[in-house]
Amino acid sequence: MAETAGTQQVDSRQAARAERRAAKLARQIGAFAKEHGGAEGHLAHTGQSGTRIVLVGQDGGWGDLVAPSYAVADSAARKSGITMHESFDGDFAAKVRTGPYEWSRMAGIQLGGPSGNR
Numbered sequence: 001m002a003e004t005a006g007t008q009q010v011d012s013r014q015a016a017r018a019e020r021r022a023a024k025l026a027r028q029i030g031a032f033a034k035e036h037g038g039a040e041g042h043l044a045h046t047g048q049s050g051t052r053i054v055l056v057g058q059d060g061g062w063g064d065l066v067a068p069s070y071a072v073a074d075s076a077a078r079k080s081g082i083t084m085h086e087s088f089d090g091d092f093a094a095k096v097r098t099g100p101y102e103w104s105r106m107a108g109i110q111l112g113g114p115s116g117n118r
Contacts, residue, residue, distance in 0.1 A: 018072050025065055025076035029055065033082055036061045040083045040092065043073050053077060054088065060097025 033039035036057020044052040046066065051073035053065045067073035077084050085092050 018069070019075075021068065022072045022075035022079060025053065025067055025072070026079035028065055029053065029076060029080035029082060032057065032063055033080070038082075040085060040095070041077055042085045042088045042092065043070065043077065044088070045070065055082075056092065056095050060095060062096045 029039065029041070032055050036059045038058040039055050041056070042054045044054055046052050050066050050068045051070045053067060053073050053076065054062070055064060056062045065076075067076060
C-alpha cells in the first residue's frame with residue numbers, strides 16, 4: 001500500500017512539472033506571436049529528446065522551442081491559442097522568410113560555402 005501512495009505522489013509531481021513546463025512554453029509562444037503579429041505552428045517529433053514546436057510569425061519570422069514530450073508540446077500549443085498545422089507543407093513553409101544569414105549557412109552546408117566562422 002505504501003508503494004501505491006509513493007507512486008501516486010511521484011506521478012502527481014511529474015504531472016505538475018509537465019503542467020508548469022507547458023504553461024512556460026505557452027507564454028513563450030505567446031510572446032513570439034505578439035512580437036511577430038501572430039503566429040502559426042507545427043509539432044515535430046525529435047526522438048528521445050522531445051518534441052520541437054516550430055513557430056512561424058505572420059511577418060515571416062520563425063523560431064522553435066523544444067518540449068520534453070509530445071504531450072507537453074501539444075498542451076503548450078493549445079494553451080497559447082495559435083493555429084497549429086498537421087504538417088509543415090508547402091503553403092505553411094512558404095510563409096517563412098529567410099535572410100542572408102540563413103542562405104549563407106544553407107549554401108555553406110551544401111556547397112562548401114562559409115563555415116560560420118564569421
